[in-house]
Amino acid sequence: MKRTKRATTGGRRITWRRRATIVALGLAGLLSAASISAQTKGSGATPEKGAAPASKAAPKSSASPTKAPAKKIDLALVSAQLSAPATLALGLADAESAGSKAKTLAPRIEELLAKGLTTDLTLAALSALGAIGAPTSSAVIAPYVQHRNADVRKAAALALAQTGGPDAANALRKGLRSSDATLRSLSAIGLGRAGDEQSVPDLSRAIDRGILEAAPSIGAIGSATQCDELLARLDKLPIDKQQATLEAMLHRKPALGTDLLLRAIAKVQAATGELTRAYFSSLERNYWGTARVKKALDAAAHAPKSAAPKDSAAPPQDATKTPPPAPKSPAKGKGGTP
């Protein structure tokens, strides 16, 4: 009955869009649409026709994706669906909903993708493989990052961020070099997610070229030295990117050194000022690392107003676009780092 209902009320494109929404939500922590928009403007690139419009609402913060809960799946049934053109769309949708539980179906979907499908089915297959998240799927997904259809490119980059592995990293590194600004941003984010340390030099170069989503990715996968270098130019980034970078550094595994994290906290605190105590409080609640770092976050969360030191960071690069809120009351105490 469920399948019948979908078939009669949905149609391929609607089905795809609904599923794409799920994927997008699943990667909400990775994809700051507002960030992409800002990067696009900052780089001077023209968003391609067909690129998804960027939302202005940036997610609060999260370094890990919030995946939709996987549902139970009849693998044999879905496998049969995948074998018939008439039921392929349903099969792909079910596989996507099942997520990693549909891992055994990945080779069949990869085979279909390698042979080529219609655009709607290609999008559905990419989403399904992304949801399944098997690194072995990356090789088949990778070429679609270069597709002429912007939706397909985007879906491929999203999928690669979930499948990971060397093939994903290689394809996403190519994505950084693309003429498609959205793809560049997604690639920068995806490389952080894919965890490929070899991508850090390219990500660092990407920041120079205005792909600011690369900063949190370096925070997530860079070595201590690379993160240290990133800290040195953190104040050149917009505040939302600084915060995303700090979060990536705090939540990564293996953890970065405490001293480095303390300096990162101080940097971001200096840049953001006293009105982000709630932000640091949230970070402190969700942080389970070293006591010193937790204490520093707590101190930042309870810092007196006007805590920003006088030698604090320079205004964010795009301060005109995202101005820090004005202080509600005069400074009362002397600022300082935790």
Added chain:
Amino acid sequence: MSAPLRLPGSIAITLVLSALSLFGCGGGQTQGAAFDNTKRDDGTAMTALQKQLASVSIPRAADVAVGVFGERSLVGVPLEGGKPWTFEHPIACRPVVAGGVVVGVGTDEMFGLDARTGKQLWARKAGGCIRGVADDGRVTVVSARPVNGRGGIVIAIDREGQVVRQIEDGSNIGAPGMIDGFVFLPWDGRYVSAYDLAAGDEIARVQLPGATRAFAAGGALFFGERSATRFDEHVAQAGATTVTLPARELPDHPAWMDSGNDALPPGALVSDRSRLYARPLATGAAGIVGDRYAATSGRVAMGFDAKTGVLAWVHTHDASFLGGAAYEGGFALCDAEGRVTYLDAKTGAVAGSAVLGIPIDACVVQADAFTKTAADAPRPLRDAIAGALRLPHPDAEPIQRFLLAELTALPDEAATETLIRLVDESAAPVGLAADVRSALGARRSGASFMLTTLAQRYDYLEGALHVPPVGPLADALAAMGEKRAAPLLAVHLLDPVTPVSDVERAASALEVLAGPAELPALQQFFAAYRETPDLPLAMAVAHVARALERLGSGDLVASAMRDPYTSDLVRSKLGAPAAGTKGPAK
């Protein structure tokens, strides 16, 4: 026919003065049957006259440029340089320079100026417009178009402005020449009559079809219009010393000389902007001095081999050329900004200039004894052509098309690089861009330059935001069978930044050039786009499918024809039945 009596100049003038006193009106009467086309002449008289005049040297004419600006102003400057002169007089027709005088006409008055100084020599009442002038330093002969436009009037005027001979006839009398008291008058575009100015009689004639003007150059007299026949011992023979310029299909079909039967308006015509300049050899066999002739087309001047017509050089100017003259070793070309530029005949390099000092509407240049050459090394022709192709003026497009064809035909490999640069830099005007791309695609040499260009890729991270001209390069490299291009084309085939029209051409080239190493890229492309409903992309998929079949992956294509994910458009391009219909897959 016996040779006519040759009168010394002083006696001739005496006779003329006597004639003036007789007729009172200031001119002698014509005698005999001048301009009678029923009169027979076997050329003996003309041969005898030539023999008689062979030792007479024709004085060198003044080297000068004269510009017309406004409705009543002339400006002149000696080619050797110096302060320009100006002269104010209503101007009804284009002035003419001959020998040492400039002759103009306006408001029913004709005037003669010293060409070097602009000083007025004479003026007299006259109407009509000037077709041509000859001057021997003592008498100026003016051929004028009557006010009613029919027939011809020839007036001989001395330095005091007195008419010493006047001829009126129903024949079209062209631009005259003059040697030592004998006037040579082309008429009806068929004959040249030698007229004894003193006796007022035609003493010889020669049949020269097409000759409408006589002119002196380098100490010799010539007759012609589209060709030039020297007044030498062969003038009345079948093998006259005649030179023509090699035919080239230039825009606006420029002529070497205007018809001597025409009188030109004061302002420049299209034919003034597009003109040929050449100087016939004064001695020896028929030919052109330096074996070079020049052509102008607006802001572009070109030098051609006078024997073969091969393009030798191109000069791009910042103003439109309006007039000029060929001299020994070069060309003096006058532009709308009032500058006269001397171009070396051999290389086209700028050898010098003179300045009229004011923008002009038309220009007349006379260069006889003048010479000036440049020592500069010649600029490579491909670069010179590229310079002209960068002109942004829409009116330059016709000559740019001509030059583009010349560039395309150059066997020089570096010409390919020039074309690539023009395409790459979008340097050619919009209206010419497609032609430049086509020209690049038509090249069959310079593969190394093409491969180097094809190796370039868009790379945002490295700041390489340029896309090479994949389509034309693919066309050329495929035609050349250059298999080294295959991996590079495969990269561009898959790159979404490659324009779809270029993708089709890359695919077409890969159909011929691809090897086993390109199979993964071809398979990837086929899989990604076999569902396309867009024509150019479908064409590309069809090319790729045929490449796959050639490389032994036909099963992949056949399999794709059996499932519903290949578009009907792609199927049709591959000769396969539409999805859902029965029929054998290809």
